[in-house]
Amino acid sequence: MVPGDRLGGRTVHRLHSARSSRSPLKPTVDLRTGAIASIVLHVNWVPPLVVAVFFLATLVRSALGFGEALVAVPLLAFVLPVQVAAPVAVLVSITVSTVVVAQDWRHIHVGSAIWLVSSTLLGIPLGLVVIHHVPEPVVKGALGVLVCGFAAFALLGRTIYELTNDRLAWLFGVTAGVLGGAYGMNGPPLVVYGTLRRWSPERFRATLQGYFLPASLLGMIGYWAAGLWTPRVSRYYLLSLPTVLLAIPLGRVVNRRLDAYRFLVYVHAGLLASGAGLVLQAVATWIAHRSDG
Numbered sequence: 001m002v003p004g005d006r007l008g009g010r011t012v013h014r015l016h017s018a019r020s021s022r023s024p025l026k027p028t029v030d031l032r033t034g035a036i037a038s039i040v041l042h043v044n045w046v047p048p049l050v051v052a053v054f055f056l057a058t059l060v061r062s063a064l065g066f067g068e069a070l071v072a073v074p075l076l077a078f079v080l081p082v083q084v085a086a087p088v089a090v091l092v093s094i095t096v097s098t099v100v101v102a103q104d105w106r107h108i109h110v111g112s113a114i115w116l117v118s119s120t121l122l123g124i125p126l127g128l129v130v131i132h133h134v135p136e137p138v139v140k141g142a143l144g145v146l147v148c149g150f151a152a153f154a155l156l157g158r159t160i161y162e163l164t165n166d167r168l169a170w171l172f173g174v175t176a177g178v179l180g181g182a183y184g185m186n187g188p189p190l191v192v193y194g195t196l197r198r199w200s201p202e203r204f205r206a207t208l209q210g211y212f213l214p215a216s217l218l219g220m221i222g223y224w225a226a227g228l229w230t231p232r233v234s235r236y237y238l239l240s241l242p243t244v245l246l247a248i249p250l251g252r253v254v255n256r257r258l259d260a261y262r263f264l265v266y267v268h269a270g271l272l273a274s275g276a277g278l279v280l281q282a283v284a285t286w287i288a289h290r291s292d293g
Helices: 003-022 025-042 046-064 068-076 082-107 110-133 136-155 169-183 187-196 201-225 231-257 260-292
Strands: none
Touching (some): 046 082, 046 201, 046 231, 046 260, 110 169, 110 201, 136 169, 136 187, 187 260
C-alpha cells in the first residue's frame, strides 16, 4: 500500500463528509424563504392599507379643512369597492367634523355655515335632476376647468375679488348641493367661497367642519336607508378610528403653524389638484361611454 493512498482516501472521505454535512443547509434556506413568501402572499393587506390611507387623508383634512377626498378616493379605489369605501369615508368625515367643531367652535362663522347648509339642502334635489338630464362628463369637466382656472389665477398672484359678507353664500351652497346630490362632491364650491371670504386658517378649517358635520350626517342616513351601512363598513371604520383620532390633533398643530399666505397657497394648490382630478374623471367617463357605444 502506498502511504499517500490512505492519506488521499482520508482526504477524499473528509471532503465528502464536509459536502454531505453542508447539503442540508440549502433546503433549509429554501424552506425559510418559501415560508416568508407564503406569509407575505397570504396576509390580507387591505385593512392596513385602508388604515394608512385614512390616516393620511384625515391629516390633510384636519390641517386644511378639506382635501381628504383627494387622498382617500383614488387610493381606496384600488382595494375597496365604492359601496364600502364611500360610507366608511363619510363615517370618518363625521368623526373629524365632530372633533374639530367640539374643539374650535369659537372659530366657526355661524352665519356662513347656516347659509351654506340651508342652501345646500335646496340644491340636493336639483342635483338629482342634473344626474338624469345632463351628461356627467359635461358637469365634471366644466367644474374642473372653472376650479383649475380659479386656483391657477390665485397661485399666479393675481388679485381675486373678496367677499365681505354672506350675500352670495346661497349661490355657493346651492352649487355644492347640486354637485353633492349628483356626484357626492360638494367640497370645491365651499373651498372657493372660503378663500373669497379671506378667512384665517382657524376660521376656514372650523367653518367648513361646521358645514361638513350636518352634511355628512345626512349622507350617512342616506347610506343607511339604502342598506349600504354594512358590518364590513363598520369594521373598516373601527379599524381606522385610532389613527384617525391621532391624525386630527396633528393636523390641528399644522393648521396653527401656517400663516394666512402659506395657508392660501396650500388651499389653492389643493383646489388645482381637485379641479385636475375632475377633468381627468370627465375625460375617462367620456372615453368609457364612447367605447361602450
